[in-house]
Amino acid sequence: MRATILLFVLGGLLTGPVQAADAMSWVKRLAGVEQRQSFHGTFVYERNGVFSTHEIWHQVNGDGAVRERLLQLDGPRQEVVRAGGVTQCIAGGMSGQLGAGQLWPARQLNAADLSSWYDMRVVGESRIAGRDAVVVGLVPRDQYRYGFELHIDKETGLPLKSLLLNEKGQILERLQFTQLSVDAPGDDALKPSDSCQAVPEGKPSEASKVAWQSEWVPPGFTLSSTFMRRSSVSDDQVVSLDYGDGLARFSIFIEPLHGAKIDDARTQLGPTAVVSKRLNTEDGGMMVTVVGEIPSGTAERIAMSVRPRAQGAAGQ
CATH class of the missing domain: 3.30.200.100 (MucB/RseB, C-terminal domain)
Structure with a gap:
């Protein structure tokens, strides 16, 4: 009953026809996409009723090495630069803020294993930041975790929008791109500002x-x-x-x-x-x-x- 209610709510949030595509195949495309696809974009993040706007530069080199820079665009200046998933420097106490790991929480998943803990279904289509997406709902099979609604870019497999949902289908957290380019950002764009201070690695x-x-x-x-x-x-x-x-x-x-x-x-x-x-x-x-x-x-x-x-x- 829990899964049925949440899937009904998920469907109510969407526009467009329900699709019969295989949710498993879309989740497999999502896994590890940040290690395959470069991009540059702007997204909004909502948590506990508070919104913030961010710009992100994500570069994947030919050898699979990943570099990333994230800059908060509103409020006090906050910045973080990472290489290989390791924080290199921060400004404004942003070390715990969003990065690729939050943009696609499924990056290290095994889709077959994940199906043991979530009911995965394609529940519709959407258009985010001018790009066509498939919407996949992931409803937990137990009370120990929350549900997800992922809007996955049809062309690249990048997550264009992510919702974290409680058992009633209420939105706990939202991340959504407003602009996205899948061209690789240049090295200059990934350089930290002078206010970005080096941090010791754990x-x-x-x-x-x-x-x-x-x-x-x-x-x-x-x-x-x-x-x-x-x-x-x-x-x-x-x-x-x-x-x-x-x-x-x-x-x-x-x-x-x-x-x-x-x-x-x-x-x-x-x-x-x-x-x-x-x-x-x-x-x-x-x-x-x-x-x-x-x-x-x-x-x-x-x-x-x-x-x-x-x-x-x-x-x-």
Whole structure:
């Protein structure tokens, strides 16, 4: 019933006839498109009722190397430059802002595996930024994740519009191109401005060496990366565990408290759930924080399942 209601709502958002094309084939085209297709464009981003406008330059070299520059066009100047998915510099605190990874969350998906967790259907056609698109609805098969509506460019497979939807079909997040060129941007366009400050790169860690693990994650979510990062408020190292199912993603952060009295917290920032739980340990406790565009109940259950890894246990 849940899937039927959301698909009905998806259809109600669209104009044009329902298409019989294979949704699986369109999702396969979407996977990895940012490593195949250069482009330059402008898009609007809506989150929690707030809109912002961005310009993006995305260059794919002949060897598959990806460079990207993102500039916010309204409000305070914010900028980020990335190479190979690694942030090179930021201006205005934009390190956590949108990039190719958010433009197409399905870039590392296996479409066949994804069908185990989402009901995928072509629900119509649309026209975005003057380009023809196929609209694919992805409705979660459980309560642990949100649904998506993706408007995929017929010519290139690029996502021209993406909606994140709750179980009632309400829009939690919108990203939509208003202008798009699929010509490769020049090197000059990818040069950072003088205000873009270099940032230190997080240190990747082998999963087998990380002393923490989550004993429960939603079906289909796997550990994609682990990092050791310096805390923003101390010299402590913070463990970061990143999970994804090919579409949805969340991160777990584990930071030592050294006896500090900090209460548990639960916050919903638009589509993003932030849940922090104190875990008592012999050395003064740890704060476990789960952040992701997942339902708050899912984040709460994940946070409560984080435990120290038994010595000698294999990486998860």
